[in-house]
Amino acid sequence: MADPLLRVEKLVRRFGGITATDNVSLDVAAGELHAIIGPNGAGKTTLISQLTGHLAPHAGTVSLGGRDITYLPAYRRCALGLARSFQITSLLLDFTAADNVALAAQAHAGTSFRFFANARKEKGLRDAAHAALDRVGLSHRADVVVSRLSHGERRELELAVALASKPKLLLLDEPMAGLGVTESQRMVKLLQELRKEVSIVLVEHDMPAVFALADRISVLVYGRVIASGDPAAIRQNDEVKRAYLGDQHVVTHHG
Amino acid sequence: MKGLNVSKAVTALMLAGLVLLPLYSSLSGNIFILTLFTRIVILALAAASLNLIMGYGGMMSFGHAAYLGIGGYAVGILAQEGVGSGFVQFPVALAASALFALVIGALSLRTRGVYFIMITLAFAQMAYYVASGLARYGGDDGLTVYKRSDFSGLINLSDRVQFYYLCLAGLLGVIFLIWRVVNSRFGLVVQGLRSNEQRLQAIGFPAKRYQLVCFVIAGTMCGLAGALLANNTDFVSPAVMYWTRSGDLMVMVILGGMGTLFGPVMGAVVYLLLEEFLSQITEYWALIMGPLLLLIVLFGRGGIMGLLGRLNRG
Numbered sequence: 069m070a071d072p073l074l075r076v077e078k079l080v081r082r083f084g085g086i087t088a089t090d091n092v093s094l095d096v097a098a099g100e101l102h103a104i105i106g107p108n109g110a111g112k113t114t115l116i117s118q119l120t121g122h123l124a125p126h127a128g129t130v131s132l133g134g135r136d137i138t139y140l141p142a143y144r145r146c147a148l149g150l151a152r153s154f155q156i157t158s159l160l161l162d163f164t165a166a167d168n169v170a171l172a173a174q175a176h177a178g179t180s181f182r183f184f185a186n187a188r189k190e191k192g193l194r195d196a197a198h199a200a201l202d203r204v205g206l207s208h209r210a211d212v213v214v215s216r217l218s219h220g221e222r223r224e225l226e227l228a229v230a231l232a233s234k235p236k237l238l239l240l241d242e243p244m245a246g247l248g249v250t251e252s253q254r255m256v257k258l259l260q261e262l263r264k265e266v267s268i269v270l271v272e273h274d275m276p277a278v279f280a281l282a283d284r285i286s287v288l289v290y291g292r293v294i295a296s297g298d299p300a301a302i303r304q305n306d307e308v309k310r311a312y313l314g315d316q317h318v319v320t321h322h323g
Numbered sequence: 324m325k326g327l328n329v330s331k332a333v334t335a336l337m338l339a340g341l342v343l344l345p346l347y348s349s350l351s352g353n354i355f356i357l358t359l360f361t362r363i364v365i366l367a368l369a370a371a372s373l374n375l376i377m378g379y380g381g382m383m384s385f386g387h388a389a390y391l392g393i394g395g396y397a398v399g400i401l402a403q404e405g406v407g408s409g410f411v412q413f414p415v416a417l418a419a420s421a422l423f424a425l426v427i428g429a430l431s432l433r434t435r436g437v438y439f440i441m442i443t444l445a446f447a448q449m450a451y452y453v454a455s456g457l458a459r460y461g462g463d464d465g466l467t468v469y470k471r472s473d474f475s476g477l478i479n480l481s482d483r484v485q486f487y488y489l490c491l492a493g494l495l496g497v498i499f500l501i502w503r504v505v506n507s508r509f510g511l512v513v514q515g516l517r518s519n520e521q522r523l524q525a526i527g528f529p530a531k532r533y534q535l536v537c538f539v540i541a542g543t544m545c546g547l548a549g550a551l552l553a554n555n556t557d558f559v560s561p562a563v564m565y566w567t568r569s570g571d572l573m574v575m576v577i578l579g580g581m582g583t584l585f586g587p588v589m590g591a592v593v594y595l596l597l598e599e600f601l602s603q604i605t606e607y608w609a610l611i612m613g614p615l616l617l618l619i620v621l622f623g624r625g626g627i628m629g630l631l632g633r634l635n636r637g
Contacts, residue, residue, distance in 0.1 A: 146526060151525075158522045158525070159519065160518040163518065171511055171515050172526040176527060180509055180533070182508040184503050184507055233526055
């Protein structure tokens with residue numbers, strides 16, 4: 069295929085005097101798991117927000133499957149096959165797990181301007197919801213209200229919600245955030261499975277997870293991509309060591 | 324389900340009471356109670372419609388009484404101009420309310436939170452002042468409706484019992500519709516937006532469109548209450564649109580239980596009966612009513628329905 073699935077070209081976003089995204093360009097090929105790493109404040113979330121449409125860039129373009137989506141609102145991008153999970157879990161707390169996922173399926177199955185028939189009895193939507201829940205290992209918790217789910221379960225549910233929209237590209241904003249060791253391992257295993265079906269952009273702090281999962285890694289420092297390549301190349305890259313992995317060392321030594 | 328479901332039992336009891344009320348009224352010869360409950364049923368309808376946007380949709384509209392006036396003035400003005408047929412008056416009342424809701428909804432929904440409350444309030448006050456300025460239709464003094472809506476022999480609105488049952492049918496019909504709507508695809512989206520708008524946008528729903536349609540549905544339903552209210556009092560005045568009336572409707576919804584099907588009816592019954600009862604005892608009835616409402620809101624989260632629900636769980 070000539071066009072990559074996602075192409076970001078010379079993206080710029082400023083906040084006052086700070087350039088949070090500084091001429092960022094990157095490609096994500098179909099089937100690829102592309103990780104974005106970088107120290108705190110490197111502009112990872114700012115970048116993701118521009119990909120999802122929650123923040124407008126000041127310059128540059130974002131295209132999905134060859135189509136320019138730079139200024140499309142979030143809901144339209146979703147219809148084109150872009151799904152996201154949130155860094156801080158963002159779910160419908162007073163809905164059941166199944167309802168959360170079914171709503172995402174509903175968004176992609178015909179119009180939602182239907183006023184009379186009971187949506188919870190639509191077999192197609194329920195089946196899609198249960199399939200997605202099953203995918204992340206949550207089907208036994210389908211009828212539990214989200215506010216009663218554990219943090220780990222909510223992270224998995226985030227993923228199920230994203231999957232239910234049958235996306236071409238998943239943007240995962242720190243899916244391991246706040247997970248314990250076993251939960252993290254389960255999440256890595258899950259992503260290992262999912263990557264066979266869908267392209268993924270993964271923003272993550274958990275380095276072992278990133279190096280285990282990624283086909284390619286882009287390193288973001290002060291809003292710039294300072295290196296991009298496969299995990300082995302990134303591990304060897306001196307600039308990355310200095311700017312990023314070095315920092316990590318300092319942190320571990322002192323903390 | 325184990326044992327007796329308290330909230331369902333109380334709801335059923337209340338509905339049975341509402342259905343049988345005319346019987347009691349005629350047996351006891353107490354006409355006043357029928358008049359009082361006709362008003363209660365009509366305002367319960369208005370509260371139920373407000374609950375659709377406020378309880379289910381999370382849109383705190385502080386201008387809902389505007390539709391009571393618009394529905395009422397549609398009936399009053401048409402009657403004044405010689406169009407007495409209810410088959411014209413009621414559709415016009417609904418259409419006018421829908422249109423008003425569409426316009427103010429489209430503007431108000433650009434804002435959120437406190438701003439939304441304030442802007443809906445401002446629009447309702449505008450409607451109030453416009454009505455006050457309608458010199459041809461009574462202005463500040465209001466407009467007397469000399470003849471109730473005429474449904475050419477189908478139903479006689481001047482007959483107390485028939486009119487009461489018409490209002491009750493309207494209320495139950497509206498609640499049935501709300502029940503269907505909130506469980507439909509559309510209803511789930513609207514409730515999802517109340518819970519987490521950002522999430523709904525991210526899974527592909529344009530928030531405003533759904534909220535606007537919901538806003539229009541609720542406004543139209545309340546327009547029906549307005550048309551009934553004008554018939555009930557044979558009179559319509561700007562006062563029905565005053566902001567305190569919008570406040571009353573909000574209190575009914577919160578008192579009964581936001582986001583529950585029958586909560587607003589319960590709220591309307593309790594609120595208006597208390598008002599009636601307390602105002603007979605003392606001129607300063609509001610002094611007792613206020614703290615009473617405060618207690619219910621403070622200690623009975625989820626209003627009366629919430630309280631009953633907790634009794635259930637023991």
